[in-house]
Amino acid sequence: MPIKSKKLVKLDRTDRRILEQVQKNGAFTNQELAEQVGLSPSPCLRRVRALEEAGIIVRTVTILDQKKLGLDLTAIILIGMDRHTPERFAEFEEKVSEYPEVQECYLITGQDADYMLKIVVPDMDHYHQFLLNRITRIQGVSGVHSSFVLRRVIDTNALPLGYLD
Structure with a gap:
């Protein structure tokens, strides 16, 4: 393409x-x-x-307080794929887009991983079930490395508009 x-x-x-x-x-x-x-x-x-x-304002959203909703665990998951083919990547991307726990998904470079996900779940038990029943069942997933957010230092969706001058 x-x-x-x-x-x-x-x-x-x-x-x-x-x-x-x-x-x-x-x-x-x-x-x-x-x-x-x-x-x-x-x-x-x-x-x-x-x-x-012009497509600059894409949509307007409401940001919810995840802690007040009992969604206490945020995880960053690095995922390696067994093959680097467009079909394999498309299949993975289609599957993770179905999971409401996934807030962000990036195809990345510079790591020993192909994808980085940010997910939000209530607790470690839910994370464990998400990992075992969803992520590792996607065809082609060959490795998973998880990190857990201890504290949000910066949490914004705002783009830096100062570069537009």
Whole structure:
């Protein structure tokens, strides 16, 4: 499959301020957002819609407190595959995308692993069951190395927009 070039969208300072604010709080009303960035509501709404249409604002989500929901264990799992074929990778990616425990999945390089997963489960027993009944049953998984998060030092989805100047 050929790699497609992505055309960068030109953003001005006001667009960047809008993006900074919506990354902090996607639940702002248009009126609140307009006040935060120094616009009147109509131009603010037009700009937000243009950013959505350009594909820069992909979606708005609500972040839940995992501890308050009893999801106390976050694990980082490095996974090695037995073969490095597009079919094997596609099969793995399709399977892990079905698991709600998986928050992130990356195909990586520079490690003795092919994939890195971030998963969230209630406790070690649930992790053990997830590992044995799901991950190790995916065809092609040849190695698994797990690490467990002790504390979140930085936990953000916000992109660094300072590079856009």
